[in-house]
Amino acid sequence: MADGTKMAPAARRSLLVQGFTNSVLDPNGEMLGPVENGGTVIANTAPGCWGPMITPRLRGGHEVTRPVRVEGAEPGDGLAIRIRDITVTSIATASGHDTSPEGFCLGDPYVAARCPTCDTVWPETHVEGIGQDAVKCDVCGNAVKPFEVEHGYTVTFDDTRTVGLTLPQAAAETIAHNANHYAALPDESRQHSILTYAPSDMPGTLVRMRPFLGQLGTCPSRAMPDSHNAGDFGAFLVGAPHDYAITAEELAEHKTDGHMDIDAVRAGAILVAPVKVSGAGLYMGDMHAGQGDGEIAGHTMDVAGSVTLQVEVVKNYPLDGPVLFPLLEDLLPLARPFSEEEKTKGQRLAAKWGVSEMEPLAPISVIGTAANLNDAIENGLARAAKLLGVTVPEVRNRATINGAIEIGRAPGVIQVTFLAPLAKLDAVGLGDYAREQYGL
Numbered sequence: 001m002a003d004g005t006k007m008a009p010a011a012r013r014s015l016l017v018q019g020f021t022n023s024v025l026d027p028n029g030e031m032l033g034p035v036e037n038g039g040t041v042i043a044n045t046a047p048g049c050w051g052p053m054i055t056p057r058l059r060g061g062h063e064v065t066r067p068v069r070v071e072g073a074e075p076g077d078g079l080a081i082r083i084r085d086i087t088v089t090s091i092a093t094a095s096g097h098d099t100s101p102e103g104f105c106l107g108d109p110y111v112a113a114r115c116p117t118c119d120t121v122w123p124e125t126h127v128e129g130i131g132q133d134a135v136k137c138d139v140c141g142n143a144v145k146p147f148e149v150e151h152g153y154t155v156t157f158d159d160t161r162t163v164g165l166t167l168p169q170a171a172a173e174t175i176a177h178n179a180n181h182y183a184a185l186p187d188e189s190r191q192h193s194i195l196t197y198a199p200s201d202m203p204g205t206l207v208r209m210r211p212f213l214g215q216l217g218t219c220p221s222r223a224m225p226d227s228h229n230a231g232d233f234g235a236f237l238v239g240a241p242h243d244y245a246i247t248a249e250e251l252a253e254h255k256t257d258g259h260m261d262i263d264a265v266r267a268g269a270i271l272v273a274p275v276k277v278s279g280a281g282l283y284m285g286d287m288h289a290g291q292g293d294g295e296i297a298g299h300t301m302d303v304a305g306s307v308t309l310q311v312e313v314v315k316n317y318p319l320d321g322p323v324l325f326p327l328l329e330d331l332l333p334l335a336r337p338f339s340e341e342e343k344t345k346g347q348r349l350a351a352k353w354g355v356s357e358m359e360p361l362a363p364i365s366v367i368g369t370a371a372n373l374n375d376a377i378e379n380g381l382a383r384a385a386k387l388l389g390v391t392v393p394e395v396r397n398r399a400t401i402n403g404a405i406e407i408g409r410a411p412g413v414i415q416v417t418f419l420a421p422l423a424k425l426d427a428v429g430l431g432d433y434a435r436e437q438y439g440l
Contacts, residue, residue, distance in 0.1 A: 011036035011071040017043035023060025026223040033069035047302035048286025050194035060225030061110030064285030073280035078317025082310040090303035092182040096152020109146035112242035117142040130176040152199030168203040212266035217258025219281025231369030232412030262408035264326040324365040361419035362434035380416040388424040
């Protein structure tokens with residue numbers, strides 16, 4: 001403009017996301033976009049967990065996309081995210097149960113890796129050879145390994161990306177020598193591939209692929225390591241001896257629970273995330289090729305992949321955490337919509353016993369997070385009660401007879417999944433997402 005004022009960029013109908021954070025989600029950092037309300041976001045994501053975990057310069061344990069500004073999204077709103085597509089691009093990956101050697105971090109190996117030889121925190125490193133001592137400090141040349149694989153595997157996928165097979169040592173080592181290629185690391189990724197470690201403790205195991213996003217959500221309202229944007233991992237920040245230490249109250253205020261590791265967050269699902277910063281700051285990453293509920297090994301098959309999302313602003317969203325509308329096939333039997341035959345039987349019962357009307361019901365899954373599973377359940381129940389404007393005892397009853405508590409991740413991510421009164425969902429602007437998802 002003539003007066004030197006910089007005009008805000010016009011919102012785009014579709015946006016291709018390039019680049020990743022340094023594993024820290026910072027609301028004061030520059031966002032991409034904006035993308036228009038109702039627009040499409042496309043990204044090529046990098047593997048989460050293990051690769052960033054063995055890359056000391058990354059400060060959050062994952063490597064997620066740069067946040068995207070969404071037109072019209074303001075604090076107090078929600079962001080409805082329709083997951084249109086998730087495609088695995090990695091040819092192979094490696095994973096396993098971890099252990100953290102002493103001396104390689106300041107309190108938290110995910111957040112504050114250090115070289116115990118030269119005492120450099122977040123050192124720059126490089127790879128020499130393969131195996132668990134291959135990541136070397138640029139300053140002193142010694143191995144830096146905030147994590148080791150205690151029991152692990154290398155797995156490669158078929159061309160249709162439907163199954164995978166774990167490999168013996170020789171094959172794992174062959175892949176390790178060309179790790180970035182087999183991992184399909186995006187050009188902008190800064191992580192060392194975990195394939196470099198070449199674990200091979202259970203060869204010959206066939207696995208099914210069922211890809212989903214372990215990280216999907218909105219930017220927290222203060223700078224926070226990406227893997228710790230949840231109530232369980234975030235608890236490690238409370239009183240920590242590094243630069244990202246916070247209080248319990250600050251964690252509750254600022255986190256958005258974008259790191260869920262819930263296997264139902266996959267193509268076809270609809271996720272509604274809370275907005276705590278202007279523009280929302282949509283981000284994603286930590287794609288998994290498949291995972292059982294609980295992610296009980298601590299990690300699963302982290303992969304690179306392509307993602308397509310459609311975003312829509314939900315005004316005056318009442319929760320500080322996410323709500324999920326899973327695919328019908330991902331719902332537990334008790335939480336599925338009633339068939340016409342079941343409704344007809346119910347109407348006969350209603351007529352017999354003088355019940356004037358059966359309330360229309362719709363599936364919903366409310367996410368709860370906390371330092372442990374018991375507290376996460378309480379968090380999820382409280383959120384569900386607030387969402388519907390009912391008591392916690394009522395939610396307990398509905399989740400018992402028409403749903404269940406599901407474990408997303410140990411130590412503390414759960415889903416309160418149940419059939420909720422559709423009128424209550426309409427009152428908070430979510431009813432039409434249930435109708436869309438389940439054909440109600």
